[in-house]
Amino acid sequence: MLAETKTNNLLNKINSYSMTLTFATLCLLILITFIIPYRDSLSFKAEFHTQHKIIPVISPYNGIIKKNVFNINNAIEPNLFLFTIFDLSAQKDISIYAKEAGYYMPNKIQFRNKTYVSKNDTLFYIMPDIKSKGEVYCTAAADESNVAKLNVGNKVMISVDRDEQEFSISGTISSISRVPDRSGKYPFQISLENKDVRFISEKDMFYFNHQGKALINYKTKNLAHKLLSFL
Structure with a gap:
């Protein structure tokens, strides 16, 4: 017991x-x-733009690229001989020259020797030299429920896929429209950092209207607040 x-x-x-x-x-x-701090974030599709005029190099004929003589890594000068295209209709070679100065920027068509191209195909672009902030920027759009969470000055991280590689560049929300566009979303603009603008220019990271993913951390909370929001 x-x-x-x-x-x-x-x-x-x-x-x-x-x-x-x-x-x-x-x-x-x-x-x-x-x-423990917890940062709420929002993700948007972002699109690259430039204030400069980007010149498309367009195929004038149905034909075959026969000779590609310019170095795509070098600057393009006005009247520089770019390549020769064999015009299938006239059965003769036509030389194509640059009309503007700038740098080679690829399009979705692979521009190389012995490539068949159709009339009015955009073969590539000539992009002006990008040196300073404001010359390249991104735009995105938020719906009504999310635009209220954004503020001018919010930091943005933009990820870009190119040739099966992912690059990340930083930016800042510079303006937010309070008037919706035709789709009912509110456009906002993202300015890019100088170092990233130079990186984009040197690495040919994107082609015209290339899209990326913009991640915005807009508010810091504690983890408890976030967990309670699910209740």
Whole structure:
């Protein structure tokens, strides 16, 4: 009988200790959720633009690219000989020259020797030299429920896929329209950092109207607040 009483007392102490430990653990976890910061974020499709005029190089004929002599990594000068196209209708070679200065920017067509092209195909673009902030920017659009969460000055991280590689560049929301567009969304503009503008220009990262993914961290909360929002 005495042994049974001692056993029961021991079990009660163990249960009491377990309950105390469980309660203390829960309290600690709750405290941690109020300490750990959590940043809400929004994701949008962003599109690159430039204030400069981008010149398309368009095929004047149905034909075959026969000779590609200019180096796509070098600057293009006005009247520079670019390539020769064999006009299938006239059965003769036609030389194509640059009309503007700038740099080669690829289009979706792979521009190379022995490539068949159709009349009015855009073969590539001639993009002006990009040197400073404001010359390239991004635009995106938010619906009514999300535009209220955005503010001018919000930092933006834009990811861009190119040739199965992903690049990330940073920017800042520079303006937000308070008037919706035809789709009912509110456009906003993202200015890019100088170093990223130079990087874009040097690496030929994107082609005209290339889209990326813009991630915006718009508000810092604690983890507890975020968890309570799901209740």
